Amino acid sequence: MYAPGRRNIDQNPRLSAFAKGATSATWKTLHSAPWPGGVVLAAWPDAQHLAEIDEHPRTRGLCVMTWLPKDVEPWAAATGAHQLSPGAPAVHPAQLTDRVVEQGLLTLTALVNHANALSGSLDHRDAVNVLRTLHEGGHVLDPDEIYAWALAYGWLARGAERLRDLAERIHDGQRPRADRTALRADALQRWRAAAQSPEN
Numbered sequence: 001m002y003a004p005g006r007r008n009i010d011q012n013p014r015l016s017a018f019a020k021g022a023t024s025a026t027w028k029t030l031h032s033a034p035w036p037g038g039v040v041l042a043a044w045p046d047a048q049h050l051a052e053i054d055e056h057p058r059t060r061g062l063c064v065m066t067w068l069p070k071d072v073e074p075w076a077a078a079t080g081a082h083q084l085s086p087g088a089p090a091v092h093p094a095q096l097t098d099r100v101v102e103q104g105l106l107t108l109t110a111l112v113n114h115a116n117a118l119s120g121s122l123d124h125r126d127a128v129n130v131l132r133t134l135h136e137g138g139h140v141l142d143p144d145e146i147y148a149w150a151l152a153y154g155w156l157a158r159g160a161e162r163l164r165d166l167a168e169r170i171h172d173g174q175r176p177r178a179d180r181t182a183l184r185a186d187a188l189q190r191w192r193a194a195a196q197s198p199e200n
Contacts, residue, residue, distance in 0.1 A: 051157030078151030103191035117159035
């Protein structure tokens with residue numbers, strides 16, 4: 001069981017009873033918890049801690065309880081999570097409204113070193129140039145869509161967060177600086193052509 005703090009477990013009768021037969025960890029104790037791995041019940045995680053437990057090498061399955069659906073929607077869309085609460089809205093797979101943006105992000109996904117989670121200077125440069133090329137070409141960057149899409153395409157959560165933050169800044173009119181681009185001069189035209197292809 002994974003919860004924000006020990007009190008969240010102890011003060012909830014059902015969670016407290018469940019915890020008696022399970023290993024419990026909090027946001028502070030996750031990496032020192034003595035559990036061999038398995039299925040995790042995550043209680044009320046925010047987006048950051050949900051990504052952390054989802055990417056933990058010992059996590060084999062994940063069930064999430066939440067008060068705020070917006071905290072888990074990108075993760076649920078990216079992973080194809082099943083909604084277990086009766087009457088709750090269905091989870092839709094992660095997808096981008098603009099297929100040209102998707103083609104640009106596919107190019108970026110092939111360019112970057114995902115182990116760096118978009119922290120390297122060259123990866124940052126490529127992300128800025130792809131996003132600015134799309135934005136300046138008139139394509140809308142939806143930060144939440146981009147974040148969910150990146151998770152679904154295998155990006156580490158920290159890299160997806162950095163990509164979302166860059167998309168938000170550019171969408172809001174900022175122009176992050178980047179060195180000379182590695183993109184071809186006709187990259188946008190190629191993305192538009194690929195987006196129109198019946199194979200995509």
